[in-house]
Amino acid sequence: MKKLFYIGIVGLILFEIANVYFIMPMPGSQRMNSIDVAYFLHTWRWVFRALFGVMLLAAPKPPMGALLGSIVVLAGVVYIANFKMAADSMFYQPSVLTLKNRIDNKVAKERLVIGVEVDGQARAYPIQYIGYHHQVQDTLGGKPIIVTYCTVCRTGRVFEPLVDGKKEMFRLVGMDHFNAMFEDKTTGSWWRQANGEAIAGELKGKFLPEIPVMQVTLAKWMELHPTTLVMQPDAKFQEKYDSLSKYETGKRTGELTKRDFGSWKDKSWVVGVVVNGGTKAYDWNQLQKEKIINDMIGYLPVTLVLTSDKQSFVALQRATPGQKLSMKNDSLYDEGGCVYDLLGKSHRKGIPDLERANAYQEYWHSWKTFHPDTKRYK
Secondary structure, X not given: OHHXXXXXXXXXXXXXXXXXXXXXXXXXXXXOOOHHHXXXXXXXXXXXXXXXXXXXXXXXXXXXXXXXXXXXXXXXXXXXXHHHOOHHHHOOOOOOOOEEEOXXXXXXXXXXXXXXXXXXXXXXXXXXXXXXXXXXXXXXXXXXXXXXXXXXXXXXXXXXXXXXXXXXXXXEEEEXXXXXXXXXOOOOOEEEOOOOEEEEOOOOOOEOOEEOOEEEEHXXXXXXXXXXXXXXXXXHHHHHHHHOOOOOOOOOOOOOOOOOOOOOOOOOEEEEEEEOOEEEEEEHHHHHHHOEEXXXXXXXXXEEEEOOOOOOEEEEEOOXXXXXXXXXXXXXXXXXXXXXXXXXXXXXXXXXXXXXXXXXXXXXXXXXXXXXXXXXXX
């Protein structure tokens, strides 16, 4: 019976560690296919805690020194696991979401933003800010939206927070395979940021509706959308924003968010393009050299463009495989003299616009993990 106390103490300590180990970036944890184990532990956490707690209460108590020492260690582990290491205790949403027009905007125009347009209304969300918050909830064009960003994957996505047509609330709960993971309030299901898929829980297999975005400099977004509103910094989190000041340029040195300046390494940058279910990855270094790439993804002709600021990019579906686009002063031309802007809008009457293709800048390890069938452009 004396052993029962120590079984309860050790059991509680190991459980609290395991409960965060599988959903936080700890050695080896993010390279396992352990989401089902993690969700099981999270779902039944109070049962495990009650079971080991009963052992502690029912067992004969050890000498006072051992008792106090055990309680101190347990309290420390519980505090670290549930408060210091809990994702939603480390990253917070803005206390106030402030949006300004281009005249009143205070964000530097060379900053990268996730730009989104819905029904003619445009907004720009600086990566420096949403990279810390991980999610920002807003309403655009009459639709609720959730703007998300994962710095460890370098993924920016915007979704409608709708589950079966009903608006849902989400909190950051951890990560899976280095990608941010959110929990919905209604069912407690876990959702992957990289593609809006529910990967554990009652809603497993469902997807949030995705809204197309562009990753561009604020200057380029304002040029394309003169009436845009721009997210401003929340003064409460200025220190957190400052810590990400070098993130956009790849100059951070931390293991999780650094950049490998070589090609096709885990932390190398790629642009992943998705069109009608087909996926292809383009090396960022190669895109920097070529500026414009006319390619095929499956049977669809796609052109990937890097603008003159060397940071903004866009992918467009060409009208036909035979159409080849070239670029001058950030306008696109084909051999027949048709001219398009970076949004694919035709400048010639009677010539249809080009459709945008979803394109994202990511770390190579992220893109290949969540798009295992991707092709590589060579």
